[in-house]
Amino acid sequence: MPAISRPTSKDVAQEAGVSQSTVSLVLGGKWSGRVSPATARSVRSAAARLGYRPNQAARNLRLGTSRTVLLMVPTLTAPFFGPVYTGAARVAARHGFGVVVSTWPDDAAGPADGPFAAPDEAIDGVLASSMAAEALGGFGETPVVMLDSGPAGRPGAPVPTVDFGVADGMRAIAAHLAGLGHRRIGHVAAAPDQWTFHARADALAEVVADLPGGVLTRAGCAIDVASAKDAATRLLAAPEPPTALVCDDDLIAAGAYKAARALGLDVPSDVSVTGFDDVLLATALEPELTTVRLPAEELGAQGMAALLDLLDGRSPAPRVLPGELVVRGSTAPPRAR
Amino acid sequence: MPAISRPTSKDVAQEAGVSQSTVSLVLGGKWSGRVSPATARSVRSAAARLGYRPNQAARNLRLGTSRTVLLMVPTLTAPFFGPVYTGAARVAARHGFGVVVSTWPDDAAGPADGPFAAPDEAIDGVLASSMAAEALGGFGETPVVMLDSGPAGRPGAPVPTVDFGVADGMRAIAAHLAGLGHRRIGHVAAAPDQWTFHARADALAEVVADLPGGVLTRAGCAIDVASAKDAATRLLAAPEPPTALVCDDDLIAAGAYKAARALGLDVPSDVSVTGFDDVLLATALEPELTTVRLPAEELGAQGMAALLDLLDGRSPAPRVLPGELVVRGSTAPPRAR
DNA sequence: CTGAAAGCGCTTACAG
DNA sequence: CTGAAAGCGCTTACAG
Missing domain, CATH: 1.10.260.40 (lambda repressor-like DNA-binding domains)
Structure with a gap:
């Protein structure tokens, strides 16, 4: 009642x-x-x-809408997506919309009628965040805005997008490291097949290629500490090891710290380490992590605004949210040799 | 469409x-x-x-319900609440319910008709998580289940509750430390006025009081690294400093690590440190953190199950979800002196 | 055992 | 400028 x-x-x-x-x-x-x-x-x-x-129920019945939007994310346990939801829900609430969350199903391709044929509640639109490349399509008629999934989101039909400027962010990291004097860079790369990680890898590769004497090595890993530690260890064990480790995620950077310490290397005097995302973790580590801050809450907010536009029949222009390089204690000039 | x-x-x-x-x-x-x-x-x-x-809208209109439940949490940016939402949403979805999230308003007491008079959408019930003691009441007629808010939740009217066994968890930590030989314990205590932190403090105080030669000191802090570091530093600077720091949260433990290192103390050989919650952070730190794992997703799931019971006219019994001590590398016997 | 009908609270043609 | 009426898709007395 x-x-x-x-x-x-x-x-x-x-x-x-x-x-x-x-x-x-x-x-x-x-x-x-x-x-x-x-x-x-x-x-x-x-x-x-x-x-x-x-009464929304009456309104929805009459109008044939649900005033509910589905936010799809890879996982809710990663600290990154809480803020995305918060931003989306805040904007949605202002327009009488609710947001329900769902995580990407494991079989990314999904059944023919899409991954959300299941939800009990009918849905007016979808905010698809950080999707794997192979999860394209399968959305049927439902209006969708893609978040953090790349400008080329869906080939063919144009879909509104909101992305982070990860390439610029990665370039800022590379420039920072290059300015410090690093030439041999190791990329501890997140393995998930998401646009954002491809974009980071490409940007880093470009900068290092243009760097006189630049050498890039690379090891992939899952986004967890243990896997990252393994990958970083492989890189550091090379005959000519990198003097800086560029990590695709703050959590991966934590693994890189562990790899360095296990090898008796100090961060940052023996090896510099950088992260990406700037989650809580970045200041919990020692030394504090040099990383790129990504405005996660803003991603959710702008994505919802774009979706609302779309539902109103407008065609929102693609948006790119810049990241911000935050220099802290994990980077320093390479040890002279 | x-x-x-x-x-x-x-x-x-x-x-x-x-x-x-x-x-x-x-x-x-x-x-x-x-x-x-x-x-x-x-x-x-x-x-x-x-x-x-x-069609849910038609059903809702006819039945006068919204099949929507509101989950109120202190913040969504803390890594703890993502899983709580996930668990709640999973159970809700099975019963055709949606979950919307809202954070506790800053003025906890709120207006007479409660903090959620505002939501555009009518709601059928509330899951109130980790509420501050002064936020009691103000829920009007709406069915509510309290999560992580203590068994005495609302004095007077009995309200179903789901809680963690934090007292037992804290006792397990204290016993572990006592078994290692620690007698002088420092409690780096979370300052927010929530039941869970009071329960932890009380349990720890009891155990230490019963410990021959036991000495407990205590410093309060916000749940962030910098504030925790300050508090831990105060404790460690005492003439007879504690040999173990018991922290109310993993993030606080990260601050304690920093305080120890800044003072030239090694964890765990000079000072043992324990956390609480077992979030991602626990294994990202070095050494990995001894802590108590709290089943956050289960809290959400059981809370939703209780709320669904309540909405069906049943009176769910209070539930307590046990925490689990996870011993890792941050605890060791105190240095012989 | 089965069906015709009312009504939940809206929005939107349609008449006036 | 304003109102009476239809109808969105359900659930639930009520008749038969």
Whole structure:
């Protein structure tokens, strides 16, 4: 029981002395030229007096919408996606929308009718975040905005996108390291087949290729500490080891720290380490991590704004949110040799 | 447009050659003794053939519910609450419920009609997690289950609760430390006025009081690295410093590590450190953190199950989810002196 | 055992 | 400028 039957538009109509349809017109903002300003005013004040708020279920039934948007993320346990949800939910709430979350199914390709044929609740749109390249398509008719999935998101049909400027972020890291004097760079690369990691790898490779004397090595790993430690160890065990380890994620950087220490190397005097994302972890580590801050909450907020635009029939332009290089204690000039 | 107008119960009725009300009865599970088994079977198969799924908006309108539950948490940026949401949403989805999240407003007491008078969408119930003691009440008529808020949740009216066995968890930590030979314990305590932290402090104080030669010191801090480092430094700077630092959170433990290192102390040979929660961070730190694992996802799942019980008119019994001591590398016997 | 009908609270043609 | 009415897709008395 929703707290002693809330007032309905009928109650407002009675209070204002008008018909229920007039109430709907006024409160729906479709009255100009159809209802006199005076009437509109009295309707509004009656609604305020009664504390009226429209019944969404009735509205949804009539309109055939659910005012619910699905946010799909790779995982909710990674610290990155909480803020994405928060940003999306904040904007959604302002427009009377709810957000439900779902994680990408393991079989990314999914059944023919898409990964969300299952949800009990009908859905008005999808915010697809950080999807794997092979998860393209399968969205049927549902409006979708792709987040952190690359500008080329869906080949063919153009889909609105909101992305991070990860290439620029990676270039900033590379430039920072190059400026410090590093030439031999090791890339501890996240293995998941996501656009963002491909973009990072490409940007890093370009910068190092243009660097006189630049040498890039590379080892892939899962986004967890143990796997990252293994990968970093492989890189560091090379005959001519890198003097800096560029990691695709802060968590991976934590693994790189461990690899370095296990080999008796100090961070940053023996080897510099950089992260990506700037989650809580970055300042919990010692030394604190030089990384790129990605505005996760803003990603969710702008993505939802774009989806709302799309649902209103507009075509939101692609957006790119810049990352910010945050220099802390994990980078230093390479040891002279 | 929800993907080419989905079939309605009317379509199913036509397909099965029965009336729409019969369809509703059968699919709603209220047919026994009112519809013949043969008819029921044919309705079911017609529904399956058409891929029918009931329109929630219509159902909600008719029933006066929203099939939406509000999860209130202190913050979504802490890594702990993602899993809580995940667990709650998983159970909710099985029953056709959605979950929306909201964070506790800053003015915890809130207006008379509660902190969630605002949400646009009407809600059927609330899952209130980790609430501050002063946020009690203000829920009006809405069914609520309290999570991680203590058994005494709301004085007066009994409210179903799901809690962690934090006292036992803290006792396990204290016993582990005592077994190692520690007598002087420093408690780096989370300052937020939440039940869970009071329970931890009380449990620790009891054990240490019962420990021959036991001495407990205590410093409060916010749940962030810098504040924790300050608090730990104060404790460690005492004339007779503790040989072990018990931290209320893994993030606080990270601050304690930093304090120790800044003072030239090694973890664990000079000072043992323990955390609480076992988030990602615990294995990212060096040495890896001895801590208590709290089943966060299970908290959400059991909480939702209890709320669903409550909405069905049952009175779910209080539940307590045990934590598990995970011994890793941050604890060792105190240095002989 | 089965069906016709009312009604949840909206939005939106349609009349006036 | 305003109102009476239809109808979105359900659930549930009520008749038969």
